[in-house]
Amino acid sequence: MAEELNPETPEETEEPIKQRKNGLYGSVSDELAENMKSGWADTALHGLEPIAQAGHTAERRAALSARFPGERLVIPAGNLKTRSNDTEYSFRASTEYAYLTGDQTHDGVLVLEPTGASGHEATLYLLPRSDRENGEFWLDGQGELWVGRRHSLTEAEQLLGIPAKDVRELPAALTEATGPVRAVRGHDAGIEAALTDKVTAERDEELRVFLSEARLVKDAFEVAELQKACDSTARGFEDVVRVLDKAEATSERYIEGTFFLRARVEGNDIGYGSICAAGPHATTLHWVRNDGAVRSGELLLLDAGVETTELYTADVTRTLPINGRYNELQRKIYDAVYEAQEAGIAAVKPGAAYRDFHDAAQRVLAEKLVEWGLLEGSVERVLELGLQRRWTLHGTGHMLGMDVHDCAAARTEAYVDTTLEPGMCLTVEPGLYFQADDLTVPEEYRGIGVRIEDDILVTEDGNRNLSDSLPRQADEVEAWMAGLKG
CATH class of the missing domain: 3.90.230.10 (Creatinase/methionine aminopeptidase superfamily)
Structure with missing residues (x-):
């Protein structure tokens, strides 16, 4: 199993790649960093058809919206979990998230934003494709050359039928948000931290119970x-x-x-x-x-x-x-x-x-x-x-x-x-x-x-x-x- 050039994943930054922590094999030269930014073919996917269950997931979200009018609903997919040292378990999205979206990627979050007294607007917060400008795609252990290509946000929207945004923007947005919020707990500590003063265990449990009972009768x-x-x-x-x-x-x-x-x-x-x-x-x-x-x-x-x-x-x-x-x-x-x-x-x-x-x-x-x-x-x-x-x-x-x-x-x-x-x-x-x-x-x-x-x-x-x-x-x-x- 290959070892990462820079084994520690840095926070997102505009600083040059050479300022990231040196890995076991030394620093990255400016020339190599520039070389890795260019010379790549366009691999964007076009004309994607929605996944087979897109209509079903839309109906499930509609039922959820009707049950909790006027409230912001937050359903995370979950994060990677360490198996040992620097290896992770195979990821399996939370059942609630996959049931409502059809997506199975780690770190994703579904947010249902109330549009008034009734109704919600759904947004999927996802990791976009790994960045080539800052070197993430080849230096980050979760970059494209290490673990494979992620869908772009546009591609995800086409496949899942839900508007998509960068999940790295979500914690700040949740921290600043006002109004009643419910979240599915136990899958994403970062999201829960951003909601600490906005949610209660009792209200969140009602959301979890509803999503569990919604699956009693299969479509x-x-x-x-x-x-x-x-x-x-x-x-x-x-x-x-x-x-x-x-x-x-x-x-x-x-x-x-x-x-x-x-x-x-x-x-x-x-x-x-x-x-x-x-x-x-x-x-x-x-x-x-x-x-x-x-x-x-x-x-x-x-x-x-x-x-x-x-x-x-x-x-x-x-x-x-x-x-x-x-x-x-x-x-x-x-x-x-x-x-x-x-x-x-x-x-x-x-x-x-x-x-x-x-x-x-x-x-x-x-x-x-x-x-x-x-x-x-x-x-x-x-x-x-x-x-x-x-x-x-x-x-x-x-x-x-x-x-x-x-x-x-x-x-x-x-x-x-x-x-x-x-x-x-x-x-x-x-x-x-x-x-x-x-x-x-x-x-x-x-x-x-x-x-x-x-x-x-x-x-x-x-x-x-x-x-x-x-x-x-x-x-x-x-x-x-x-x-x-x-």
């Missing part, structure tokens, strides 16, 4: 993106099955890397840390170390999702027999979870209570645990006391969208206590987990974990399983794996 663009994410995810699962022999020779990391390749080729990234849990690791709900052995005869719980280039993620789990065949006990546990998932999916429909799918799946699992002699008493008593939760552990699902746990800031009454509507998308993911050290179950159960998860869209007349291209029933899973392994 047509979002549904298409979620389907795309599920389709790519299915191909990623196929990739994993094809290389299980290589994973056995190495570790869970081979599975993780294999799925990641699909996510990067067909999307932006993985939507969350992949859970590649083989053997007893499957009983750890969020096993993301992925450094364990992969052994024939055990199960692999693979929970992974591709995030599309527009930042919508799938969230799918399959529990696969590593050698291609479930043994008798594995199949018994798997079939119980499958039956629970079937009951949960059947409960997803418009007008149903959000909690219905969880209750339906938990009832099936409680019945199985009583039937197997692991719990005593009636199923009603087990459910009333929640005794099944020793082995079911988690809720049966959550909303899905731009975040894997989407709409997380929504009010209880708008989310878990609401009724389902067409356009909502949620996961249905029951599981049974028998810990390796659980002395309350027969020894042969210990270390077995099973979860099955699909992404379910509420439709006008029921639901649609967006991830149904991956088999779920045990016989179908075995046949699918056999076909992929050849």
Whole structure:
């Protein structure tokens, strides 16, 4: 990895480039500085078409404007975050910002300026192309020759359908602004500092809650993106099955890397840390170390999702027999979870209570645990006391969208206590987990974990399983794996 000539990024200045701090390789001569200013072809882009979701983002901003008339609204994308020393994590724009703009660049800020008692004028504050006159494009670590070309402000306006200005002018403008302001917090400390005496936590939280609840019902663009994410995810699962022999020779990391390749080729990234849990690791709900052995005869719980280039993620789990065949006990546990998932999916429909799918799946699992002699008493008593939760552990699902746990800031009454509507998308993911050290179950159960998860869209007349291209029933899973392994 190349090292910057001047590793410290200076403040913007009109001073000659030679007055910037010298880097490890010495100062920049006047002659070189002048040489680097000229001799470059014009690379401006012309006639750009708006991005596919421009109309949808305009509608979302209109809804936001209607909710907070007469108030200035500030929604940042966020900044680069240091991973170690002088390297940064890959940037992912804040969900609120990307949802309202379609832009994914760091340091961007959307400002909705009130135009009167009602209505707003939207402006995107962005970093323009890196400057050739002051040398930023080749001396700054975020300059064009280091990290690639940014769009000009004019190009950004054409693509996003929003007027654009230089974000470096924004802090001063916000400091001087008057009137009520709300901002989405937690993404840009500089913007928050400029608004310190203008915002309150309570008012800002209302903005965050509104933007979370606005995503509960997906529009047509979002549904298409979620389907795309599920389709790519299915191909990623196929990739994993094809290389299980290589994973056995190495570790869970081979599975993780294999799925990641699909996510990067067909999307932006993985939507969350992949859970590649083989053997007893499957009983750890969020096993993301992925450094364990992969052994024939055990199960692999693979929970992974591709995030599309527009930042919508799938969230799918399959529990696969590593050698291609479930043994008798594995199949018994798997079939119980499958039956629970079937009951949960059947409960997803418009007008149903959000909690219905969880209750339906938990009832099936409680019945199985009583039937197997692991719990005593009636199923009603087990459910009333929640005794099944020793082995079911988690809720049966959550909303899905731009975040894997989407709409997380929504009010209880708008989310878990609401009724389902067409356009909502949620996961249905029951599981049974028998810990390796659980002395309350027969020894042969210990270390077995099973979860099955699909992404379910509420439709006008029921639901649609967006991830149904991956088999779920045990016989179908075995046949699918056999076909992929050849």
